[in-house]
Each structure stands twice: as C-alpha cells, then as structure tokens.
Amino acid sequence: MRNLTVGDVMTTAVLTARPAMPLKEAARVLAEKHISALPVLDADDHLVGVVSEGDVLLKQGHQIPRRPHWWEGRRRRDTLRRAAGDTVGHVMSAPVETAMADDSLARAARLMTELGVRSLPVVDRHRALVGIVSRADVLSTFLRTDEEIRAEILGEVLVHLLWQDPTGIDVGVHDGVVTMTGVVGERSTAETAERLVRRLDGVVDVVSELRHRVDDGGLAHPR
Structure with a gap:
C-alpha cells in the first residue's frame, strides 16, 4: 500500500523571482499568471524566501513610508522596514517553511493549515527548489x-x-x-x-x- 506523496502531486514547472526583481514586476507576474506566491531564489538557485500577494499588499498599504520608532514592537518595526523597500528582496517573507518531495500529503496539508498559506515550496536536501505544492494539489487526492x-x-x-x-x-x-x-x-x-x-x-x-x-x-x- 503506497500513499501519494508531495512529489506525486506537486507542480515542477515553477515561476520564480530573484531578490533584485522590482516589486512592480513581481506584482505583474502574480496578477497575469493568477498565482498567489513566487519562490525567491539566490544566485545559486537556493530558496531564500517567498514573495506573495500579501507581501505586495504590504507595500501598497504603506504608501507613505517612515522610519520605525524604537518603542514600536518588533513585528511592527519589521513591517515598516519591509514596506519601505521596492524590490522582492525587501518585502519577501523569510525564512520560509518548505516541504520535501517524499513528505506525506498529510504533513503538507497540516503545514499549510497551520501557517495559513495556499502553497509550499518543495526543496531537496540542499534547499534547491524542485517544485511547489498547493492546497488544490492536496485536495486532488479526494477526487x-x-x-x-x-x-x-x-x-x-x-x-x-x-x-x-x-x-x-x-x-x-x-x-x-x-x-x-x-x-x-x-x-x-x-x-x-x-x-x-x-x-x-x-x-x-x-x-x-x-x-x-x-x-x-x-x-x-x-x-
């Protein structure tokens, strides 16, 4: 008896971003391709973060940037720093939870539920991106x-x-x-x-x- 794994249902042709990509370009790709997030890779093609619709909206919601004050909470200061940037590297979420191809679909579903995300990057043991698994991929097993x-x-x-x-x-x-x-x-x-x-x-x-x-x-x- 063999249960399906993340590797059985994941998408392998994945659109990605680089830290230096302008935020407007990332927003365009997300909108045109109807996807919710882009894995961000460094020069060695290792996963370093994820830029999502929420990250782009973070910038949109702080159109008048300002420096964070020392008395503000850590999360608030981090939000203001990220909102002040204009590249993917400035606003991306990092570090990011990932899955591996041999993970069970139950683990992937649990992670996505706990984190409140729609997808997870799939990496190998060297943190190289090999695919992405979405909620829709996991739900497909119920079909x-x-x-x-x-x-x-x-x-x-x-x-x-x-x-x-x-x-x-x-x-x-x-x-x-x-x-x-x-x-x-x-x-x-x-x-x-x-x-x-x-x-x-x-x-x-x-x-x-x-x-x-x-x-x-x-x-x-x-x-």
Missing part, C-alpha cells in the same frame, strides 16, 4: 472515485497485506466513506484493517462492523 478506493481496499489491504479472503467481507464506499462488514479471524486483524483503510488517499471516514472469530486482545495485546 479518487469510490470504485478506485474500493478496489484498493479489496486488492491491496485485504488480500495483499492482511491475507484475507475478500469474498467473506463486504466493502462499500460512498462519497469516500467506507463501510466494512463481515468476519475475519482475529480481533487484531479487524482493527488493523480499519487503521490501514483510514490511511488510504481519498478516504473520508470508516465505519467498521467487522466481527472476529478469535479475541487475541487486539492491537494492544503484547506479543
């Missing part, structure tokens, strides 16, 4: 059909991983919600089946009504 999910449960989970006879188990999938009924050998097998199915891409919820012939204590039973 798997019920038939595809059911086929993976029967063939991959039950037969290949758990060595179960699928003819004794009824599996139904409706709008991503999986229902399993039938009889398996051990209680631990029933619990394992539910856990594995919950991890499948596209599964929204699992209703397991699997019964067992032998109570081996379940997954918590010491072996």
